[in-house]
Amino acid sequence: MDLIWLIPLLPGLGAAVNGLLGIRYFSKPVAAGIACAAMGGSLLLSLFAFAQLLGAEHREHIVTIANWIPPIPLETVSGVGQFEVPWAFRLDPLSGMMILIVTGIGFLIHLYSSSYMDHEPRGGYVRFFTYLNLFCFFMLMLVLGSSFLVMFVGWEGVGLCSYLLIGFWYHKKSAADAGKKAFIVNRIGDFGFVLGVFLVFFTFGTLDFREVAEAAAHMPVEAGGFGVISLICLLLFVGATGKSAQIPLYVWLPDAMEGPTPVSALIHAATMVTAGVYMVARNAVLFEHAPNVMFIVAVVGAVTALVAATIGLVQTDIKKVLAYSTVSQLGYMFLATGVGAFSAAAFHLMTHAFFKALLFLGSGSVIHAMNDEQDMQKMGNMRRYMPVTFITMFVGSIAIAGIPPFSGFFSKDEILAYTFQENKVLWGLAVITAGMTAFYMFRLIFMTFFGEYRGPSWEKADDSHGDHGHDDNHGHAWHGPHESPRLMTTPLWVLAVGAIVAGFVGIPAAIGDFIGVGNAIHHFLEPSFTAGLAGHGDEHAGLHLSHAVEWALMAFSVLVAACGIGLAYVNYVRRPERAAQWKTNWAGAHRVLTNKYYVDELYDATAVKGTMASGRGLWTFDKGVVDGAVNGAGWLTRAAAWVSHVLDKYIVDGLVNLVGWIFAEGSYVFRRGQTGLIQNYAVATLFGVFVFVTVYVVARYVG
Secondary structure, eight states, X not given: OTTTTHHHHHHHHHHHHIIIIIHHHOOHHHHHHHHHHHHHHHHHHHHHHHHHHHHOSSOOEEEEEEEEEEEEEEEETTXXXXXXXXEEEEEOHHXXXXXXXXXXXXXXXXXXHHHHTTTSOHHHHHHHHHHHHXXXXXXXXXXXXXXXXXXXHHHHHHHHHHHHHHTSSTTSHHHHHHHHHHHHHHHHHHHHHHHHHHHHHHHHSOOBHHHHHHHHHTSOOOSSSOOHHHHHHHHHHHHHHHHTTOTTSOTHHHHGGGSOHHHHHIIIIISGGGHXXXXXXXXXXXXXXXXXHHHHHHHHHHHHHHHHHHHHTTOOBHHHXXXXXXXXXXXXXXXXXXXXXXXXHHHHHHHHHHHHHHHHHHHHHHHHHTTTOOBGXXXXXXXXXXXXXXXXXXXXXXXXXXXXXXXXXXXXXXXXXXXXXXXHHHHHHHHHHHHHHHHHHHHHHHHHHSSSOOSOOXXXXXXXXXXXXXXXXXXXXXXXXXXXXXXXXXXXXXHHHHHHHGGGGXXXXXXXXXXXXXXXXXXHHGGGGSSSSOOOSSOSSOOOOOHHHHHHHHHHHHHXXXXXXXXXXXXXXXXXXXXXXXXXXXXXXXXXXXXXXXXXXHHIIIIIHHHHHHHHHHXXXXXIIIHHHXXXXXXXXXXXXXXXXXXXXXXXXXHHHHHHHHHHHHHHHHHHTOOOOHHHHHHHHHHHXXXXXXXXXXXHHHO
16 A cells, blocks of 8 residues: 555656657557556556555555645644645545546546547547546546645646646637636636635644544534534535536536547546545535535535436437536535435445446447437437447446446435435435436437437448448548447446446445345445544434335335336337427427526626626726826826926026036137237236226325
8 A cells, every 4th residue: 555656656657658758759559558558557556555455454544755845834723833735645445446436447448549549640649648647647646635735736637637638629619619618617616625725724724634624523513603614615615516517617517528538438427527526525524514515515416416417308419418417417426415425425426437437438439430420310220230339328328327236226326315314305306307317318328229320321332343431530431330349349348347236335224134235335435434544334414214215215216217218218219209299399498408598608698708898898997097097107207308308408508508608708808818928918017007006096095
């Protein structure tokens, strides 16, 4: 476990090697091999560390790499404290589960991408794998960080990599705009997250997760008011809404489908978007002391799940359906954290990573087979051409719909059980969402893989007469739908197995008591959600439902899911004309849902145009007032200088020159008497003596 620092380092080195050398020198196989080897090595180290963690008495291990920020005196609520942050990693049950998800699914997606992105030019191909490795480096930094600040490095890093990967095809305006949208919306959430981190240090004098949890555990629960812990949790949750695409900051994730499909699978299904859920679960002790904020989290999660599910009902872009499904499932996870079921949230995070990555990669396989076509209305009967993709996506759809014994059933129904215990209204919203999820996911399956083929026609390749297929976007001839290469289908099989069996680590109590098996994942994760190192094996909130109620809730949720599947089957297989009739009969509602409740238009009319108008107003103020004052001061200075120049030139210099002229002209008269002749000087002297004597005599005579 002392080598856990190598887990993020390996993909970081892979990104550095490919980024610095690969774009110039490496071939495609070499670049892909380096990236996959880096992820494979990280996966092996994660498995080794996880195995050691299972056998440890205290399931927590901290490795300090260096003293990152030396002690700095900073003000805290109790006086001047020492702000000191070591670069340290913490391996505990929660981070152990997360590194397996990031490295395991990340490795499979790297393998898949080596074939899926093969049409890219060599430089773009290497650049793609550089970004993938860099993203995994930052995501592993995020989940292994032992303090808020180390987590924040990973937090911002995955935001940067998300921007790079979403806008990978930057020559497309829609992709470039989607990348900028994701970056800006995430920065809005990060502003709240940063303020929360500042307030954590000011309140507790430390940023270490364990020290913060232990300090918060000794503080009173803020049940009757909204104190400093509630404010901290609310600010942290603002950051989580941005990163995990919750209302009101969810609008970036559907647009993020502009990136390559492996990006959608890695960043927007299995890892980055779950960072907000991970952060809230990591600070479970803090949130448990802020029940008012937990209620806000639960409400936002439930409403987000429902709203996203309603939008997913009418989408025709195969990736957009999955995008809104991701937003909805993330809402489920926040609903779980909001009702205190942190283990259930982490459990659903894990199962969701399997079946949602499977569904995204499956959609990429379909898009690959259909010459980059993403509209499900132009597909149909694809199971005939790509049976492996059909079977694996069918497994993923059953899992997300919550049909037993697939993984989604166990994690989703556990969330429903805890929600039923805490708040019946939120449970009702969650059940409705579950029915919608089953409907739109099997709508996707039936529109894509069943019915008549509705796509473009193609001609068979004829070796003797040349290639008559349609050219795709990359200059290759298209010979019609076909199964994807083995490098793409192998990860689908592995993820499908995970989507089937991953739920068995969280057997519900009602089933577990019947078959004599406990809930392994709750017992394993519990130490991560307490202030001490020892867990108790049960959820904080505690599930206090009778087995009869649990069985009833499970049966009801399965029935709701089955109804959703059946409704989708009737409308898109048996009687597909009914879907068109519904679209006509409910044109208004369909238009609202198709346009996603006009939220983007609302944001564009208010936030975007308001910001632009504010910018123009500030520019006008700057130009007219600030620049006017500066320019006016400059004009006054120039005018004063001109007046000073005139006074200096015509008054001061004039007086000086006048005095000089007077003396110059007067000196001319005196110069005339300076002849240089002695006789003239003698005559002048005698004349002077004569004048003096005359004056003397006259004065004496008069006197």
